[in-house]
Amino acid sequence: MEPRNQTGVSEFLLLALTDDPEVxxxxxxxxxxxxxxxxxxxxxxxxxxxxxxxxxxxxxxxxSTLSFTDICLSTTTIPKMLVNLQAQNQSxxxxxxxxxxxxxxxxxxxxxFLLGVMAxxxxxxxxxxxxxxxxxxxxxxxxxxxxxLLVSIVDALLHSLMLLRLSFCTDLETLYLFCxxxxxxxxxxxxxxxxxxxxxxxxxxxxxxxxxxxxxxxxQIVSSILRMPSAGGKYxxxxxxxxxxxxxSLFYGTAFGAYxxxxxxxxxxxxxxxxxxxxxxxxxxxxxxxxxxxxxxKGATRNLIRCTIAxx
Numbered sequence: 001m002e003p004r005n006q007t008g009v010s011e012f013l014l015l016a017l018t019d020d021p022e023v024x025x026x027x028x029x030x031x032x033x034x035x036x037x038x039x040x041x042x043x044x045x046x047x048x049x050x051x052x053x054x055x056x057x058x059x060x061x062x063x064s065t066l067s068f069t070d071i072c073l074s075t076t077t078i079p080k081m082l083v084n085l086q087a088q089n090q091s092x093x094x095x096x097x098x099x100x101x102x103x104x105x106x107x108x109x110x111x112x113f114l115l116g117v118m119a120x121x122x123x124x125x126x127x128x129x130x131x132x133x134x135x136x137x138x139x140x141x142x143x144x145x146x147x148x149l150l151v152s153i154v155d156a157l158l159h160s161l162m163l164l165r166l167s168f169c170t171d172l173e174t175l176y177l178f179c180x181x182x183x184x185x186x187x188x189x190x191x192x193x194x195x196x197x198x199x200x201x202x203x204x205x206x207x208x209x210x211x212x213x214x215x216x217x218x219x220q221i222v223s224s225i226l227r228m229p230s231a232g233g234k235y236x237x238x239x240x241x242x243x244x245x246x247x248x249s250l251f252y253g254t255a256f257g258a259y260x261x262x263x264x265x266x267x268x269x270x271x272x273x274x275x276x277x278x279x280x281x282x283x284x285x286x287x288x289x290x291x292x293x294x295x296x297x298k299g300a301t302r303n304l305i306r307c308t309i310a311x312x
Contacts, residue, residue, distance in 0.1 A: 012097045014090045015177055028085040034284050035078040041287030042067035048300035055300055058136040059125070062118045063290060065145055069114060070283035073107040076100060077178040077279050097179035098160055104279065105156035105181060109206060113148035115248050116210030122244060123217035126237050127224045155202055162198060166190050176275045214248060243293040247286055254278035
């Protein structure tokens with residue numbers, strides 16, 4: 001049957017992870033394990049930072065916010081994948097798809113801004129150590145988080161509302177394992193030029209500004225570290241940035257890969273793998289990166305586990 005325009009489309013079809021019924025239980029177990037590790041790992045960081053008074057500083061406040069964002073981003077995508085695997089049904093309602101688009105954009109954009117804010121925090125700590133607590137006071141840190149969240153919400157709502165003006169076809173399939181705005185726009189049957197202009201303009205601005213801030217911050221950081229007289233001071237300064245640089249590389253590397261695959265490839269599986277990398281793999285890796293590389297977080301985590309065992 002020929003596809004026809006249908007403004008009131010009732011559902012979309014998501015890409016199936018596999019058509020082999022024997023592999024589906026393995027994939028279900030894999031994604032369930034990843035989700036549990038993501039939630040528990042990031043929750044452990046939040047509890048460790050909250051329970052240790054020595055970690056009540058801006059650096060770990062931003063880390064806790066990043067962990068909370070990772071939990072929310074994973075919760076937006078993985079549970080629906082698990083439901084589809086269990087039910088062997090790849091459909092998602094029109095309202096559910098738009099809701100998922102909105103929340104994925106909010107939390108992915110918020111993580112993008114948080115990485116920029118954390119780079120600025122390290123810049124102030126290393127380049128202006130004597131003024132660190134004056135510049136990065138609690139009000140200013142809260143304002144940075146609030147502004148990042150507001151911009152992310154406004155951007156997500158704008159694109160979600162722009163999707164409402166589109167009409168879709170009867171034969172629908174998104175190329176991702178979840179509803180992502182670029183892919184939803186692709187399957188529209190109506191004119192999408194305006195949507196694409198706004199999408200690429202917003203992605204360029206909201207992507208380039210935080211990333212440029214990260215580059216500038218680390219340029220200043222490296223310059224300050226090279227001027228330090230002692231090798232011990234240089235090592236300590238570099239060690240405080242190592243975890244953040246690892247997370248930045250992972251997030252922007254996978255996000256750029258997803259963007260390139262969306263724009264230049266027609267392979268649904270390549271696109272699906274790229275989407276999983278930045279929405280599933282990045283959140284599950286962040287607790288390991290900070291937990292294994294940061295001595296303060298490791299110490300606070302051990303103390304929290306000891307207190308929990310002793311309480312029981």
